[in-house]
Amino acid sequence: MTNDRFARRKTNHTTRISLSVKLLAAFGLVVVVAALVVALVAGRAASHEFTEFMLHDQAVDLSDVAAQLATHYARQGDWSGVEPVFAQQDYVGMMDHHTMPPLLLVDQGRVIASNWQLQVGDRMSRHDMMHAWPIKVAGETVGALVVAGEVQPHMEMTQQQLSPEGAETVERVQHAILIAGIVAGAVALAIAGMLAWGLVRPLRRLTAAAEGIARGDLSQRVSVSSSDEVGELAATFNLMARELERAERLRRNMTADVAHELRTPLSVIRGKLEGVLDGVYPATPEHLEPVLEATELLTYLVEDLRLLAQAEAGQLALARQAVDVGDLLRDAHVNFEPQASDRDVTLALDLPSKLPQVMADWHRIAQVLGNLLTNALRHTPKGGRVTLSAVSPLPGQAGRGLVKVTVTDTGAGIPPEDLSQVFDRFWRGEKSRSRAGGGTGLGLAIVKQLVELHGGTIGVESTPGAGSEFWFELPVAQVWTT
Secondary structure, eight states, rough: OOHHHHHHHHHHHSSOOOHHHHHHHHHEEEEEHHHHHHHHHHHHHHHHHHHHHHHHHHOOOOHHHHHHHHHHHHSSSSSOHHHHHHHTTOTSSSETEEEOOOEEETTTTTTEEEEESSSTTBBOTTTTTTOOOEEEETTTEEEEEEHHHHOOOOOOHHHTTSSSHHHHHHHHHHHHHHHHHHHHHHHHHHHHHHHHHHHHHHHHHHHHHHHHHHHTTTOOOOOOOOHHHHHHHHHHHHHHHHHHHHHHHHHHHHHHHHHHHHHHHHHHHHHHHHHHHTTSSOOOOOHHHHHEEEEEEEEHHHHHHHHHHHHHTTTOOOEEEEEEHHHHHHHHHHHHHHHHTTTOOEEEEEEEEEOOOEOOOHHHHHHHHHHHHHHHHHHHHHTOOEEEEEEEEOOOGGGGGEEEEEEOSSOOOOOOGGGTTTTTTOOOOTTTTTTTGGOOOOOOHHHHHHHHHHTTTEEEEEEEEEEEEEEEEBOOOTOOOO
């Protein structure tokens, strides 16, 4: 079923447009639009500026025309009969190899006469008069000459005023700008393609690795080649894959460990019962007592597994109340003092004068202390020392303090390579230790879950040959005050 779903998803995936194509299309659209806009704007701007330059460069000196118009005004006393003067200034004619531009005679902002199609009587704005050539008679300005190209500089009109060489030059400039736009667009498209490929390639590797994990290959990893968001995604994927692989390994180990833990007591029970039924052993307490012990071990194992499963699922009910940590540690010290004496181990209690209360389930925290003390006494040789201590308040989060409880022993310690596995299910410091001498192997895993259910943290520090120190921290109850 899973493979069928994966195959269907794979088929649907191949019918879609890939991300690289979408990115390339988006980049291409942006590049094409940008290139067209730049070519159009640059072309028009360059042609306009060049045309203006050519017009001013090729324009005739208007001083002669202004002098003729001034003479006419001085003779007539007004502008009547000025049209013949303009008739001599045909703008399509040539004078000294220069083109005569279209001219306007303006008096008091109104067109009096012109040598091109602008109608007489049109009004000129102040902007249009900025470059006017004044006409003066006896020191008084009586009118002005305006070049029509400066009044209405449209491309079609201005290019008509250019010489053939000037018009050809403008066309070459426009063609060069167009070619430059096309080349720039092509280069930008090539760069966009490389960028799109560079963005999509790590995503394709991530997709391939994710598909491998979906098929059950949890060893899939991807290379992290950048520190950006894609690199962060790749690093997170690798972390996820490692955790999945670790969880799967723990699951398989747990299955094997549970089978191993059940095999020994079940073999004892079966062997003894078969011997009794076959008449090999008499049904006496001597032969039935091992059966009872194996049954009790199975009961402990099943109960520990149930408790661990409930704690990991967050379904373990806790009877929280304000608990005095000092009373809790003193009670544990009294309960485990006989065991320490039997092993010739000193069990010390080191408490400050006053400890705050914590919101906790008394019995569950007592179970945590019992497990830690049992392990410490088991691994401490004769003449050694186990110390139960507490420190508070420690700086905590959200303005709340922490109580730190520590169980320290002078045993053989834990190798550094095993410290990360101490709280795993069925972990043993002594790999060959039997169940008869070491419980179910779930104690520290249960301890970790119980502490975390109380909102605390747990850890271990150890030096081989110098002993170990197990500690856990619990938040201080808000009802406690100094």
